[in-house]
Amino acid sequence: MYQEIDLDRIDMSSGPPAGEPARQYYFMAKCREWVREFEQRNGRCPLAYIQTFGCQMNSRDSEKLLGILEQAGFKKGETENADFVLYNTCTVRENANLKVYGRLGYLNSLKRKNPHMIIALCGCMMQEQEVVARLQKSYRFVDIIFGTHNIFRLAELLYRRLQGEKQVAEIWEDTSQVVEELPVDRKYPFKSGVNIMFGCNNFCSYCIVPYVRGRERSRRPEDIIDEIKRLVADGVVEVMLLGQNVNSYGKTLTEPLSFAKLLKRVEQIDGLERIRFMTSHPKDLSDELIAVMKDSKKICRHLHLPLQSGSSRILRQMNRRYTKEQYLELVDRLRAAVPDIALTTDIIVGFPGETEEDFLETLDVVRKVRYDSAFTFLYSRRTGTPAAAMEEQVPGEVMKDRFDRLLTEVQTMAAEVVRRDEKTVKPVLAEELDTHEPGYLTGRLESNTVVHFKGDASMIGKIVNVSLDEAKGFYFMGSLRE
Ligand code: SAH
Ligand code: SF4
Numbered sequence: 001m002y003q004e005i006d007l008d009r010i011d012m013s014s015g016p017p018a019g020e021p022a023r024q025y026y027f028m029a030k031c032r033e034w035v036r037e038f039e040q041r042n043g044r045c046p047l048a049y050i051q052t053f054g055c056q057m058n059s060r061d062s063e064k065l066l067g068i069l070e071q072a073g074f075k076k077g078e079t080e081n082a083d084f085v086l087y088n089t090c091t092v093r094e095n096a097n098l099k100v101y102g103r104l105g106y107l108n109s110l111k112r113k114n115p116h117m118i119i120a121l122c123g124c125m126m127q128e129q130e131v132v133a134r135l136q137k138s139y140r141f142v143d144i145i146f147g148t149h150n151i152f153r154l155a156e157l158l159y160r161r162l163q164g165e166k167q168v169a170e171i172w173e174d175t176s177q178v179v180e181e182l183p184v185d186r187k188y189p190f191k192s193g194v195n196i197m198f199g200c201n202n203f204c205s206y207c208i209v210p211y212v213r214g215r216e217r218s219r220r221p222e223d224i225i226d227e228i229k230r231l232v233a234d235g236v237v238e239v240m241l242l243g244q245n246v247n248s249y250g251k252t253l254t255e256p257l258s259f260a261k262l263l264k265r266v267e268q269i270d271g272l273e274r275i276r277f278m279t280s281h282p283k284d285l286s287d288e289l290i291a292v293m294k295d296s297k298k299i300c301r302h303l304h305l306p307l308q309s310g311s312s313r314i315l316r317q318m319n320r321r322y323t324k325e326q327y328l329e330l331v332d333r334l335r336a337a338v339p340d341i342a343l344t345t346d347i348i349v350g351f352p353g354e355t356e357e358d359f360l361e362t363l364d365v366v367r368k369v370r371y372d373s374a375f376t377f378l379y380s381r382r383t384g385t386p387a388a389a390m391e392e393q394v395p396g397e398v399m400k401d402r403f404d405r406l407l408t409e410v411q412t413m414a415a416e417v418v419r420r421d422e423k424t425v426k427p428v429l430a431e432e433l434d435t436h437e438p439g440y441l442t443g444r445l446e447s448n449t450v451v452h453f454k455g456d457a458s459m460i461g462k463i464v465n466v467s468l469d470e471a472k473g474f475y476f477m478g479s480l481r482e
């Protein structure tokens with residue numbers, strides 16, 4: 001079971017221990033000595049600000065990074081006007097990548113005004129050699145560079161910088177290590193992501209994730225269950241189990257365990273009310289999982305099932321390893337077992353070689369499945385992936401035209417689908433004060449659809465019954481019921 005390490009009781013006289021996580025706690029204590037000196041000089045705590053780009057994996061990583069910094073004595077800052085600024089980057093599409101370069105110019109201007117500011121970059125972009133080379137050549141004001149595999153080493157890297165080392169850069173190609181038991185600062189007190197696995201082995205031909213997140217490795221079920229129990233004891237009612245392909249969870253463990261069996265164990269945890277998971281690859285979604293979802297009282301009636309394309313020919317080129325027919329048949333099986341399940345998806349338009357006919361197949365699947373919502377993406381060419389080298393890249397204007405048609409279809413359909421719950425009463429997890437309407441709260445249905453309703457801060461983190469009075473496209477206006 002996890003034991004928080006008391007930094008005051010670490011023996012600092014005999015150098016850093018070799019084993020983890022003890023070594024990192026030693027460096028947190030070292031950084032804290034620096035923080036105390038900072039406080040004496042400046043009469044205030046140093047502020048740390050983290051900006052996260054990308055997916056839930058990155059959001060969860062950022063919570064861990066903030067946990068380490070807070071343990072070292074930093075206070076959480078709300079803007080880039082801070083003493084330590086960290087960008088946790090994403091590179092899944094080119095615009096995610098460009099955003100970071102854009103913001104670096106701004107960071108440099110802040111650093112000119114505050115030369116003591118420490119700027120750090122980590123995450124998926126840093127796993128690309130050309131990115132690091134560019135930073136080392138033209139962005140010397142960046143102080144610390146690390147990747148996705150060594151985020152747990154932040155305290156050690158920061159300490160090296162504090163000792164005077166210039167542009168500390170440490171990138172690991174891959175790792176088989178999963179370091180447990182480091183501090184975490186959660187964004188929400190009542191819900192949390194929980195990593196169940198890291199990396200990806202699927203190599204979809206357009207996707208850079210396997211190159212920047214490394215090979216698939218699963219956490220041990222005991223560690224996952226322990227973490228969730230601790231979260232629940234700390235007020236969490238909803239967990240989101242995270243992995244690039246949760247359906248292949250457990251295959252690399254010394255005692256293999258299926259994802260469905262893991263879910264059954266998570267279900268047993270008293271006090272936990274809602275379970276979500278992301279992402280499910282259609283090729284690995286088992287009948288065992290469908291049966292577990294059917295019988296579960298806690299697993300949300302929602303599944304994010306990325307389609308990517310509705311054309312079997314394009315799916316083959318994408319190396320997705322299912323056909324249009326297999327996907328539709330899977331949806332039928334899911335709906336037969338769990339009739340009220342909400343389905344959401346990801347779709348890419350403009351994959352190399354996509355013809356109008358292929359695109360029409362995608363529209364056909366959208367119409368047949370009737371998604372609650374869909375994330376739609378323009379294909380983005382990622383250097384090093386097989387698709388980047390394919391001939392017949394689709395011209396920009398054709399891509400854009402298809403994208404617009406798909407978006408209209410998805411939005412019209414989602415508005416109709418979401419309306420199915422209008423005038424019913426459903427449980428809603430109250431999540432935050434509504435930023436637009438004073439006196440209102442924002443919450444989520446099991447289907448993940450947003451609901452706005454009158455309420456006060458005391459209800460945040462509770463699951464309450466709400467009458468869904470009016471569907472407004474993607475969200476509901478509701479009223480509290482008791
Ligand atoms: N592991 C998840 C997806 C992670 S990336 C899965 O398999 O579904 C999130 C989404 O980004 C993907 O589902 C895909 O739709 C999109 N995406 C990934 N690479 C892309 C690229 N090169 N261009 C456009 N969209 C991409
Ligand atoms: Fe990328 Fe495919 Fe892995 Fe998802 S399953 S992260 S799309 S390679």
Ligand code: F3S
Pocket residue numbers: 053054055056057058089090091092124125209212213
């Ligand atoms: Fe982006 Fe990395 Fe996630 S590339 S989508 S942050 S795994």
